[in-house]
Amino acid sequence: MQSTSMEQARAEGNAIIDSHREALEKVFEDHKAEALRQSETRIKAETTNAKLSLNQATAKSQLEIKRRQGKVQQELKDKIFEEANSLVQDYMQTEDYNDFLVKCIRQAVKYAGEDPVVIYINPSDEKKRSDLEDATRVRLTISAEDFIGGVRAVIRSRNILIDNSFKTQLRNEYDKFMFLGGDGIA
Incomplete structure (x- = not known):
């Protein structure tokens, strides 16, 4: 048991x-x-x-x-x-520049036609004034503003500014300028 x-x-x-x-x-x-x-x-x-x-x-x-x-x-x-x-x-120290000024002045006068036009040259080009006036038979005005070089023309009757100034052209190119990458992408 x-x-x-x-x-x-x-x-x-x-x-x-x-x-x-x-x-x-x-x-x-x-x-x-x-x-x-x-x-x-x-x-x-x-x-x-x-x-x-x-x-x-x-x-x-x-x-x-x-x-x-x-x-x-x-x-x-x-x-x-x-x-x-x-x-x-x-x-601006070359003869080509003087030819450029003459060309711009003539184009502005042609564009204005019968309307009065005021053509401005840069203060740095003041010494060229009489030669330019003789070459174009146009009375030129020295600008109060330095626009580096070139010509500006004003047709007041039509509110038109013809701006062939280097300052404006350089600024426009500066604003548009971009570096592109190697693949074409900015």
Whole structure:
């Protein structure tokens, strides 16, 4: 009887231990699965954060590059137009410039037709005034404004300004000027 009781007690103890072991193994498996899910979620979140940080850093770098590029392009543009202005000053010392002035004066007079026209030359061209008046038979006015060179004509009766001044032409070119990328995109 004692051996039967002991056997039965051992069987019940083994059953309790087996049941407890199974319960612990289930808790362990559940815990393992939850830990795996949490680690996958964390990896996804960290990956997303890393990509976001990388995108932000890339965008910031690109913005800085564009800012620097814009600054360099502006400096180069200013330098190009300083050189262009210097070339204009050199051109204004040539006989071709005098011919250009005569041509502009004649075109303005022709365009005005019968209407009175006031033709302005730049203050720097004042010494050329009498030669230009002799060549064109037109009375010229010295402009109060320095427009670098060239000619401006006003036909008041039609509210027309004919602007063949270098200042306006240089400004228009400066405003339109853009550096194009190697692929033709500004």
